[in-house]
Amino acid sequence: MSSSTSTTPPEVRRPMALTMGDACGIGPETLVRAFARGEAEGCVVYGDAAWLARTARAMSFSPDSSRPVIVALDDLAEWEAAPRGAMPVLPVVQLPEDLVIGQVDARAGAAAFACIDAAARDALAGRVAAVVTAPIHKAALHAAGVDFPGHTEILQHIADGVPVRMMLANDQLKTVLVTVHMALRQAIDAVTTEAVLHTLRIAHQAARAWGVERPRIAVAGLNPHAGESGLFGDEEARVIAPAIAQARSEGIEASGPYPPDTVFMRARHAPPEHPGAFDMVVAMYHDQGLIPVKYLGVEQGVNVTLGLPFVRTSPDHGTAFDIAGRDLADPSSLIAAIRMARQLSARHAVEGELQPQPE
Template identity: 40%
Template sequence: MEERFVGITMGDPAGIGPEISLKAIDKKNEYKQSVLIYGSYGVLKYYHDLLSLQTPLVRIDRVQEFQKGKINVISVVDLEIGKDIILGQVSSVAGDAAYQYIARAIADAMKGDISVVTTAPLNKEALHEGGHHFDGHTEIFATLTHTQTYTMMLWSDRMSVVHVSTHCALREACNRATKKRVLECIHLADDVMRRLEKKIPKIAVAGLNPHSGEAGLFGQEEIEEIAPAVEQAIAEGLQVTGPVPPDTVFLKAYKGVYDIVVAMYHDQGHIPMKMIAFDSGVNVTLGLPIIRTSVDHGTAFDIAGKGIANEESMLYAVDLGKRFAES
């Protein structure tokens, strides 16, 4: 069987991404057979020494040079801590480097050299200072893979959520809750759950307004946009319910009434997911021609370089990516 490689992009080099990337590979022997890091060798060497890891760290130029039993690094941008970047500080150098790791990994995935890209966190301010004006990972992946229809999913073993909108102002999020976009997200949710769970998923579509608008008393979006999308999805044969009041829909999903929730905006979906699965949640970009998973947390500049970052979310992200690759 053809080897399926997972490429971890180590995120902002001034954050905890390098640390959790190394810890993840060092923790699981199976990762040492097929998981590599796109990043900066000098930064990773610093953490390798700090953590006193026994697994050898090796620099390779391309995936085909992968050495099993070791932590393999494609050093996309050579950086040194204290010289090029300072741990825990926003910088254009770190922001640009984080982008370059992603761009190289995507290029390798599009060629088929790796089967999954798993991303460590980047810092949006640094990304912008580095000259890359994206809202986040999701938009970078969509742009570099020329993908038009996509969404962010947060997955956990207890509940999953896809988002109609993510990184935009709340006022703009209301405008983006259109019938077309809601229906796109319903289809993406249905596709991914069929792929992962091998069954017809029960999908809940959250309302936008309190009490899902209370029959128009608190807003017209449910009547004019969200409910028509749900009705069309049902007519197409999908198992969809909604709009469900957002103050109860996530509790119902948590209890197993629904398999996945279509949330209307970033915080509506992120807050409940981070409450129940902060260390085990995985961020997935749906709709791409390649597989992309990610940790569900930020760069944690406040603990960068202290050797105390938790790699659990990275482990879940890699494992889910491998599951996608095998499905």
């Protein structure tokens, strides 16, 4: 199967896939809440119908929302026949009943991976319009023998290793990362001219696919004060600036490198008082790019994987084992991820608009 070709015509109505995430975390609760609030219409959950039904029974509901009926599908094609307001579940896994909520369990990690794998492969085949992933636990994945640090790397592997980048976004700020899940010492070495340039290409093409005709992309420096003319490091001049120059020669409106401690404030879009100077910021490593977005509000943050031949989003939080099973989980970030996936998939052509341009 080709990772870049869909087999379903664009006019065919398709659901969005929601993966259950780690069953011992808050993913199942947020999914139930999203359906109860009417925010997951047109979605199918890839998971365990019995586990989700058990989760729903343990939760309380206010008068303006009701406990969704869990409907197990025999086949994905049955999703439209589910009653309005129900939660259609494609039962791709069957979880053991003795799982303990809030604890790392290899069986939950294996099931979470199976759900991601099934949803991604259906997306590659054109059977679903987008994939929204609930949180997974890296320790549970590792215990299950899954040798990937997170969703981004799993999805990249399933899509035959296409170059991808992680973006974290909310209404005010979008950041795209050059490096993702690796030690900071390793991340510094991974910041190469080619890596920065490819990130700029992917970010540019993704923004254009969303309707931004000429995306303004700011590039953060690696060192304090963007190196202060070489006093605090030379990566800005030696590595990052050449990538920006090459991107600009290709028609990409990239600029920088800017001091990392101020560029995110300049890019923050909060009109009318503070219109953003940039459409997105390319950051060099994980925490540099994610802290500013999360500081503005985890509940509205959405993780987007750029470069895949299908749309993938996820909430901006983890499994929250400390509150799992206590009916305290806030579904806001999941709902934001569902909404963004709808918007992006509406613009996503069959050929895969989010794929990077050839070098």
